[in-house]
Structure formats: structure tokens, C-alpha cells
Amino acid sequence: MVESFSYMVYFDILKKDINSRARNGILHTAHGNVETPVFLPIGTRGSVKTVTNQELKFWGAQMILANTYHLWQRPGDALIYKAGGLHGFMNWQGPIFTDSGGFQVYSLAKTRKVMEAGVLFQFDMDGRQEILSPEKSIQIQANLGSDTCLILDDFPGYPFEHSRSQASIELTGRWAERAIKEHLRIKEFGEPINPGQKLWGIVQGASFEDLRAASAKQMTALGFEGFAIGGVAVGEPHEDMMRAVEFSQAELPESAPKHLLGVGTPYDIIQAVARGIDSFDCVIPTREARHGRLYISAKDEEGREGYTTLDIRLEKFKEDFTPLDNTCDCYACLTHNKAYIRHLFAVDEPLGIRLATMHNLRFYLNFMKKIRTAIEYDFFGKMLSEYKQVE
RNA sequence: GGGUAGGUAGCGAAGCGGUCAAACGCAGGUGACUGUAAAUCACCCGGCUCUAUGCCUUCAGAGGUUCGAAUCCUCUCCUGCCCA
Numbered sequence: 001m002v003e004s005f006s007y008m009v010y011f012d013i014l015k016k017d018i019n020s021r022a023r024n025g026i027l028h029t030a031h032g033n034v035e036t037p038v039f040l041p042i043g044t045r046g047s048v049k050t051v052t053n054q055e056l057k058f059w060g061a062q063m064i065l066a067n068t069y070h071l072w073q074r075p076g077d078a079l080i081y082k083a084g085g086l087h088g089f090m091n092w093q094g095p096i097f098t099d100s101g102g103f104q105v106y107s108l109a110k111t112r113k114v115m116e117a118g119v120l121f122q123f124d125m126d127g128r129q130e131i132l133s134p135e136k137s138i139q140i141q142a143n144l145g146s147d148t149c150l151i152l153d154d155f156p157g158y159p160f161e162h163s164r165s166q167a168s169i170e171l172t173g174r175w176a177e178r179a180i181k182e183h184l185r186i187k188e189f190g191e192p193i194n195p196g197q198k199l200w201g202i203v204q205g206a207s208f209e210d211l212r213a214a215s216a217k218q219m220t221a222l223g224f225e226g227f228a229i230g231g232v233a234v235g236e237p238h239e240d241m242m243r244a245v246e247f248s249q250a251e252l253p254e255s256a257p258k259h260l261l262g263v264g265t266p267y268d269i270i271q272a273v274a275r276g277i278d279s280f281d282c283v284i285p286t287r288e289a290r291h292g293r294l295y296i297s298a299k300d301e302e303g304r305e306g307y308t309t310l311d312i313r314l315e316k317f318k319e320d321f322t323p324l325d326n327t328c329d330c331y332a333c334l335t336h337n338k339a340y341i342r343h344l345f346a347v348d349e350p351l352g353i354r355l356a357t358m359h360n361l362r363f364y365l366n367f368m369k370k371i372r373t374a375i376e377y378d379f380f381g382k383m384l385s386e387y388k389q390v391e
Numbered sequence: 392g393g394g395u396a397g398g399u400a401g402c403g404a405a406g407c408g409g410u411c412a413a414a415c416g417c418a419g420g421u422g423a424c425u426g427u428a429a430a431u432c433a434c435c436c437g438g439c440u441c442u443a444u445g446c447c448u449u450c451a452g453a454g455g456u457u458c459g460a461a462u463c464c465u466c467u468c469c470u471g472c473c474c475a
Contacts, residue, residue, distance in 0.1 A: 044427050065426070103426040111428085124428050150426080202426090233425040241425095261426035268425075283427045290430040291423090315419065345430095346418095353430050 010198070011226070011257040011278075019381040021249070021276035024372055027257055029063075029095040029147035030196030031087060036257070037273045037375075039368045040065045040097055040281040041361055045074075046090045049286055050354045051361070053092045059330070059358065060365040063094060063147070065281040068140050069101035069132065073123050077143035085145025085193035097281065098146035100137045102153040102202065102230065103262070114154060116171070134175035135182040138199070142186045145193030148226065148259075151179040153202040155231035160206035160240075168231070169204045169215040176201055176222055200226040200259065203248040207240040212247030220252055227252050228259040229277070233268070242271055249276045266295065266307050266367055267388050273371055274384050285360035290353045292345055295363045296325035304386040307363075312356065317342040330362035331355070 015024040027034040041048045041056060044067040048056055056064065066086055071077060083089035086096055105112060105119050113120040118133030134152045141149035153172040156164045183199045186192050201219035205211030219227055229248045232241045245260060252258060259279040260272050269280055285295065288309075298308035310317075312324070320338040332341065332355035344352030374380040 040426095042427065049427085050430080067427080070427085097426090099426045104428090106426090108428070153426095228426075230426065235425095259426085264425045280426095282425050283429085284425055287427060287429060287431085288424065291432095292430095293424080348430080350430075357430095 011255070013255065015376055017274075017375050017380045018378065020274040020384065022273045022371075022375050022380050022384075023276070023278070024375045025257065025278055027063075027095075027278070029198075030194055031093060031095045031147055032062075034062045034095055034279075035372060036278040037269075037368055037371050038062055038279045039269070039364050040279060041364075042281055042283050042286060043090075043092075045070045046080075046086060048357075048361075049290070050350070050357045053090065055358065056092075056361070057094065059362045060369065061094070061361065063097055063279075064092060065097045065099060066144065066146065067099050067101070067103075068137055068144070068149075069099075069104040069121070071144060072101070072130075072132070072140045073125055077140040081143040081145075081193060085143070087145060087194075095147040096144075097148045097259075097279075098141050098144055098150065099261075100141065100150040100152045100202075101132050102137075102150065102155070105152075105154055106157060106234070109157075114171075116174075118152070118175075119154075134178040138179050138182040138186065142183075142190065142192045142194075142197065146197060147194065148198050148200055149183075150200050150228055151176045151202055153204060153230055155204045155234075156206065158235035160208070160236065162206075162208055162211070165204065165206040165208055165211050165231075169211050169218070172202060172204050173215070173218050176219065176224075180222060180224075198225040200224055200228050202228045202230045202261070203252070204231045205244070205247070206231055207236065207243045207247075209243075209247045212244060213251045216248045216251035224256075226257040226259065228261050230261040232260065233262045233264055233282075238268060238271070241268065242275060245272050245275045245277060265389070266364070269367070270371060270384055270387050274380075285364045286357055289356035289360040292356065294324055294356055295360050297327045297363075298390045300388075300390040305383075306386065306388045306390045307367075308390050312338060312342050312352075313345045314342070324359055325363070328359065328362060328366070330359045332359040 010028040011025055013023050013025045025036040027036060040063050041061050043064045046066055048064060080086055080089045111122045118131045120129060120131050122129050137152040152175050154168045156168055201222060201224035203215045203219055205215045229245060232244050257278045258276060260277045262282055263272060263280050264282055292311050292313040293309050294312055295307055295309055299305055317338040322337055323333040324338060325333050341352055341355055374383040
């Protein structure tokens, strides 16, 4: 877009790890700074399920992710625009990242049709059909006023096939050009709610080196202000995901901020940080919390720090009056014990999933803080080599 | 003492002559969940094993009828309710 554009304008790299591509940075947005590497809790429909903005902020959430497709369907971007954009509507003062609806092209594959013009969706709420085009996605995101928005993209599920993935990067590339034009048109002639909104490109190409490289080069050439790596965490092995990250990031500007879409487990995250990823979003901590799965710190036989999970619904916790995680400083751990939280799940008390959600989010947010600290004080290499899921 | 309704897998509860190891719910268990159609979903839940259109032991107990019984008959035990 702008030839002289410098990522330094809004992304500062403060520190680089000596032994890996991990780095600490600050992303400057119209709604404040974000320390990276960062994890974005997901608030698909304008709410991080069961939790308040005040709580999120208190626990250390810096930026949240919302969804174009779902907010478009209900309550509609026109209404959100009137409310002062998503920031005003949900009264979240911090930065917001919006997904383009591209993920729904994948997750709602049964009820949509991909065409060159865009994607024809049949809304699950009322059955009406609408086309989400690359331009439409940008218009909606402009009305939402997110700080970082994404191009509409297309990607296949797993297992990967070269020809299908090639078609996806080509289509995504054509859509990317249309998205940029629309983004610039709105900035120049429209009345965007957030003039500081940045549009990021998305690299696709599954785990194929040539496709990831081609896609990354194309996105870079198009001059995006940041890059997301997509099409991962669709069922492929962890190693394939890391290959996708490596192949993509190898052809992206080092100084640009990079987001890994939809990832992941703590292990996926730390491995991706080591490969140069600056931000993440994932439903794991929130969704799994509602399903009773809690992430807690744990050490292996050798005393190395990692994490494990537990299912709080199990009968074995019926009389366990100890905290979920005695190294955790979340409200749930400081105030309640396993037996009580298990009871709340057993009788379907909403407080159960709320406590579980706050714990998992706090766990993830603390985990990212540990990563930032490790990079800052030069022990990221040690942390990286030791941190994994222990049974 | 008389009458009446019942006794089914851990619990509740269907079934009322074959297609019944027995619906369904709960409890219990296992597994999923990665840019949220997910406070959800799948599977297991008498025993054995080659996990199967397989075998064994079950529907209070005993004994019958029948080719065949959780289902019908007789007696016994137990429980709720009503009458004395």
C-alpha cells in the first residue's frame, strides 16, 4: 500500500532472543500498546464468554479478538457503528483484533459456498443467505472499528493436498488485493470509526514450503501492516504446524508483527514464539473451561516446569479441598477449592464455568507473561527446552 | 387379620409371552475440543472373551405352564397405601 511504510511506526521490537527467533515487542494501536508475545482471549460475539471487561483487564488481557461473521449476522455492523464501534458497544477500551469471517468459510463449510466473488453463507440464526465478499468483510470490520483487521481468506482442512492448498493461496491472494483497495477506499472516502485501523494479510499454504513461501512473498509485496499465519490447527500434527510457521515466517519481514491464528495449546504457543510469532488467539482456555478442563502448572519427574490439565468434573475431586493450582493467583484458586468447583459443575451452577474460565485465562495470560520475562532476562532458551505438557 | 398397588442393572424408571442384557434419565467413566453453529459432542456403563449377527449369569425368592417367561400361574419374602 504505502511504499515507504515502516513497521517501526507501530511495532517496536525491544529484545531478541539469542538462540531463537523469539522477541519481545510493543504493538502500538489506537487503543493502547500491547506487549508481545501476547495471547488474545476470544470474544467472538463481543463478549469473552462468562467474563467482564473489567475482569479481563485485571487479569492482564491486553487485546481481545472478535468475529466479523458473527457480529455481522447479529446484531449487525450498522448497529455497532451507531454504538460507536465495537469498543463503544461493548465498552472495551483496549485494542481489538477482528477475524474477517475467513474461519467460518472453514468451520461452516456445510452451509456456505465459496465463489470468486466471495462466500455465500446461509445464516444459522434465521436461514437467510448473504454473500461475504472480501470488500464486505472489510466494510464490516471498518464499522466495527477494530484496531487490527484481517483480509477474508480461504483455506482447506486436514489432510492437506497441494493442489487444494495452491488454489487457496491463489484465491486468498486475489481477495487480498480487493481487500486492500476497499480498506484504502474507506480510509480515504469513508467514515471509518477507527482511522488507525490496520489491515493484516494472511499467509496460507498448509505445510507446503513452496506454497507458504509464495503466499508470504505475495502478502509482503502487497504491503500489509502485519501478517497472520492461518490454515493451521485444523487437525494436523504439531510438527506440521511448526513447519507451516517456519516456512511462512522465513519469507515475511522480520520487523513486522506476526500473528498465528487459532493457536493453541501452551506447548504450541511457546514453540511458535521460538519461531518468531508475536501474537496468538485461541478458544482453548475459554471453551475447554466450560467443558471442565483446566490448565494448571505441573512439574515432571525431573522437576522441570510445564503444565497439565485436569477434568474438574470427576468424582475423585469430590472431597478435594485443595486449590486447582497452588501456584496460581487467580480468583478461583485464591478463593475456592476443587471440591466446591466440582460441585458447581455437578449442579450446573453458572459460577462453575465462570471460575473455570477465569482460571484458564489467568493461566494463559500468566504463561505469556512468563515468556515475555524469559525473553527479557535471557532464559527463554531454558524455558523453551523444558516447557511441555506433563502427564 | 383383610384388601390393594408394587418389588427391573449404582439410583430413578420403561418393558408386561419371542425382535430383552433389558428403552430412557441420573450417577459414574473414557475421549474429543486449537482465527467459537461448542456452558458442547462422541463413546462406554452385568460378566467373559476373539469386543462379535459370540458365550455366560440376570429382572425379590422358589417352583410351575410354555417350543420360548422380566412378562402367565402358585406359594414365600419384602415395601407403600386403605380397612379392621
